[in-house]
Amino acid sequence: MKTSITFGLVYIPVALSLSAKVDEISFNQLDKKTKSRIRYNKTCDECDGKKVETDDIIKAYQYQKDKYVVFEEEDFDKLKQESDKDITIDNFANLDEIDPAYYDKHYNVDHDGNEKGFALLLHLLENENKVAVAKSILGNKEKLIVLRAKSGKMLLSTLFFHNELVASKAKEITAKPTSKELELGKTLLQNMIAPFEPEKYKDEYKQRVKDAIEKKIAGKLIKTEKKGKEKTVADLMEALTQSVKDGRFKPSSRDLPKTKSHLKQPTQKNDNSHGSKKTKTNAISSSKKSVQQRRLAVRAKA
Numbered sequence: 001m002k003t004s005i006t007f008g009l010v011y012i013p014v015a016l017s018l019s020a021k022v023d024e025i026s027f028n029q030l031d032k033k034t035k036s037r038i039r040y041n042k043t044c045d046e047c048d049g050k051k052v053e054t055d056d057i058i059k060a061y062q063y064q065k066d067k068y069v070v071f072e073e074e075d076f077d078k079l080k081q082e083s084d085k086d087i088t089i090d091n092f093a094n095l096d097e098i099d100p101a102y103y104d105k106h107y108n109v110d111h112d113g114n115e116k117g118f119a120l121l122l123h124l125l126e127n128e129n130k131v132a133v134a135k136s137i138l139g140n141k142e143k144l145i146v147l148r149a150k151s152g153k154m155l156l157s158t159l160f161f162h163n164e165l166v167a168s169k170a171k172e173i174t175a176k177p178t179s180k181e182l183e184l185g186k187t188l189l190q191n192m193i194a195p196f197e198p199e200k201y202k203d204e205y206k207q208r209v210k211d212a213i214e215k216k217i218a219g220k221l222i223k224t225e226k227k228g229k230e231k232t233v234a235d236l237m238e239a240l241t242q243s244v245k246d247g248r249f250k251p252s253s254r255d256l257p258k259t260k261s262h263l264k265q266p267t268q269k270n271d272n273s274h275g276s277k278k279t280k281t282n283a284i285s286s287s288k289k290s291v292q293q294r295r296l297a298v299r300a301k302a
Contacts, residue, residue, distance in 0.1 A: 002112060003136065005087045005147070007121055013113035014087075016156060019106045025209055076140050087136040087145055087156075095131050095148060102144075102159040109147065109154040118154075125149035177236070184240035191250045 005012040029038040041051040060068035111118035125132060126149035134145040144159040177185065212222050233239035243249050 001107075001138070003085065003087055003138075004112075005089065005109075005118075005121065005134070006083075007089050007117070007132075010117045010121075011086075011114065012111065012117045012121065014118070015110045015112045016107040017110070019108045019155060023203070023206075025206060025213075080137055084137040084142065087134045087147070089132045089134045089147070091133050092128070092130040093133055094129075098131070098146065098159070101165060102162075104143075104158045104160055107156040107158075109156050121147075122149050122152070122154050125154070126152070181236060181240060184237075184244055188240060188243050188249060191244065 001016040003014060003016065005014055030036060031038060042054075042057065043049055044052055058070055058072070060070045062068050121132070124130070125147065132147040134147065135142060136145055137143070138158070144161055146157045146159060148155050148157070208225070215222060233242060
């Protein structure tokens with residue numbers, strides 16, 4: 001997708017490409033009896049089941065039952081102002097000010113002209129640690145946009161408008177944990193803290209589905225997975241106590257922070273009795289010398 005970024009009077013042509021893709025296994029629908037493929041043909045109420053080709057389909061808005069107003073693509077284009085086609089930066093903000101609930105889709109941004117202007121904006125976003133808040137019409141819908149920099153690359157995220165978010169209807173919480181439960185809960189949380197490493201998480205279920213497909217193709221039966229559900233404890237206090245003691249809920253040694261005790265060099269025991277005696281003798285000699293010096297100082301004053 002090609003568009004442009006306007007930054008003050010700076011004009012930067014850019015190209016957008018999706019930064020993530022959904023990796024799913026595609027299944028088709030078949031008729032249960034004949035095992036033939038299910039097809040969906042677009043038809044209309046007055047077409048007698050005849051398929052309607054894509055070129056013969058138009059958009060319309062239903063304002064009353066069975067009453068429509070038709071919109072051609074030219075109608076949508078007439079509603080777009082020239083500035084709407086650009087990603088117009090409105091202001092700069094801190095990334096942590098944006099609630100993740102607003103995020104929708106994510107794109108990689110590449111310059112498509114005015115490389116120097118692109119480099120300037122990228123540098124400012126990265127070095128000032130800010131994001132650019134903008135708006136633009138993508139397709140036939142205006143989107144709230146955030147531009148940010150990461151590892152020398154520019155990323156674009158579309159956001160939902162505030163009125164598009166659905167307020168939570170979750171029940172009001174009246175239960176209050178005890179101080180002991182809070183203490184154990186905090187300990188469990190601390191035990192489970194580890195760096196976020198997204199590359200270590202894999203879609204294990206999808207892999208099992210792939211394996212099952214291969215087995216089906218080979219005429220083999222699918223066996224039930226033996227791994228059962230994790231056993232839980234009904235009583236909260238008992239569940240917390242057991243969880244804190246359970247080694248599975250403790251961080252590995254590589255995740256433990258380094259303390260002063262980790263940095264201390266181990267004390268080496270000296271089994272050389274002669275060396276030990278020599279050190280003791282030197283200490284006694286030094287002590288006697290110090291006493292003699294003090295006595296001489298007292299006599300000099302007298």
